[in-house]
Amino acid sequence: MRLIPVLSAILVTAFLFMIVVERDRLVAFASSGGAPETSSEAPETVATPVETVAVAENAVRVVAVHSSARMVDSAVVLRGQTQAHRQVEVRAETIGRMISTPLRRGAHVSEGQELCRLEPGTREALLAEAKARLAEAMAQVPSSQAYEIEANARLEEALINDNAARKLSEGGFASTTRLATTAANVKAAEAAVQSAKSGLESTLAGIESAEALVAAAEREIERLSIKAPFSGLLESDTAELGSLLQSGNLCATVIQLDPIKVVGYVPETEINRVDLGAMAGARLTTGQELTGQVAFLSRSADPLTRTFRVEIDVPNPKLTIRDGQTAEIIIASDGASAHLIPQSALTLNDEGTLGVRLVDQDNLVRFMAIELLRDAPEGIWVEGLPENADIIIIGQEYVEDGVPVLPVFEEPA
Known part of the structure; x- marks a missing residue:
């Protein structure tokens, strides 16, 4: 019963011996296709071109491609x-009951079009009262002006009498009592002038107050009609007929989709490659492709993601592009010299650096770090390699720098 485990152990030991000790013979046997050795009398075989280019007995076979930048x-x-280019929630600025027929979502609205109308209530009566007060205040202006003119005339007369009394008193022809009387008349006339001026100023202040009341009443009536701030689409129904709107309640939401913005966030490592006005494209999940220009590039990074907001303006005259669709954005930058290689050719060195392994002129392996530019259906574009390079695409994970290889070259796709 123990014979099978013993035979299995013998076979495993023999297999490991062939791999570790007799590796070269095993590789030679595998490369020759397993053909049995011929006797010395057999005719000599002619070496193939692949055998003549072997750089060493232990060279590793790899597959590579000739690549040019x-x-x-x-x-x-x-x-x-x-x-959306613009979106606003239009809200009521006063209290009132909705008296207009509501508009339904999706409707096109023009700038200044009425969305909601509120019941005026007593606002028109308040406006009429304010206008009446204004007219009353303005009617008092002529009488106040006449009283001021009369007071100025009396002051002038009192000054003349006072001057005459002083001259007569100096010549001994007027008594001291008369002089004191004329002086008192001057002071009374001055007080009357000051009172007339105060009355006129009070009248003018009343006019300004009445005008303010009229303006407030008119503004309150204007607030009864809630209008669209710009042309666009209704994203929600307007307030229902008969509903009571308080100050700050929503009347409707209006959005503008032409032009539309495509918004993305650029990492800080790529921010210097994006310029205002640069051409850009986007592909939606529906397959629709868009083109536009970079219209905004943030100067301040997001504190959490350390990325910068970028906005692209895209024409949308038929409104086929909707707000909130996912998009893949490509922003044009300066050209670069790059190689197109299959993604499977990428590898990592011992330090974790991304790169590829090349075959140099001596058929030795050399690792070179690369920088990814972008993906393509046929492979990936990378930079950081020489103008012409022999890139290992199969077997790069089994060799290291300085290892001799026997490359077999394929035509690039």
Whole structure:
């Protein structure tokens, strides 16, 4: 019963011996296709071209491609979403009952179009009262002006009499009593002038107060009609007929979708590659492709994500693009010399640096770090490699720097 485990242990030991000790012979046997050795009398075989280029007995076979750098448009790729150009919640500024027929969501509205109308109540009566007070205040102006003119005339007469009395008193022709009387008349006339001026100023103040009341009443009546601040679409129904709107209650929500914004967030490592006015494109989840220009680039980073907001204006005359759709954004940047390689060719070195392994002129492996530019259906664009490079695409994970290899080259896709 113990014979099978013993045989299994012998076979495993023999297999490990062949892999560790007789590795070279095993590799040679595998590369020759397992053909049996021929006797010395057999004719000599002619070496194939692959065998003549072997750089060493322990060279590792790998698959590589000849790659040449090409000038490509470098782009910044982001994820974002569409956003309405403008959106506002139109709210009531006064209290009133809704008396207009409501508009339904999705309706087109023009700038200045009435959305909600409130019942005026006693506001028109208050306006009429304020206008009556204004007319009354304005009617008092002529009498106040006449009283001021009369007071000025009396003051002038009192000054003349006082001057005459003083001259007569100096010549001994007027008594001291008369002089005191004329002086008292001057003071009384001055007081009358001051009173007339105060009355006129009070009348003018009454006019200003009445005008303010009229303006307030008219403004209160204007607030009864709630209008659209700009042309757009109703995102919600307007307030229902008969409902009571308090100050601050919602009348309707209006959005403007032409033009529409595509909003994304640029990481701080890519921010210097984005400029205002740069051409940009976006692809929605529906497959629709958009084109526009960068209209806004934030100067302040988000405190949590350390990214910068970027906005792209896109024309939307038919309103086919909706608010809140997910979009993949590509912003054009300066061109760069890059290689197109398959994604499977990427690898990491011992320090965790992303790169590829190359075959140099001596058929030795050399690791080079790269920088990803963007994805493409046929591969990925990378930079950081020489103008011409032999890139290992199969077997790069089994070799290290300085290891001799026997490359088999394929035509690039």
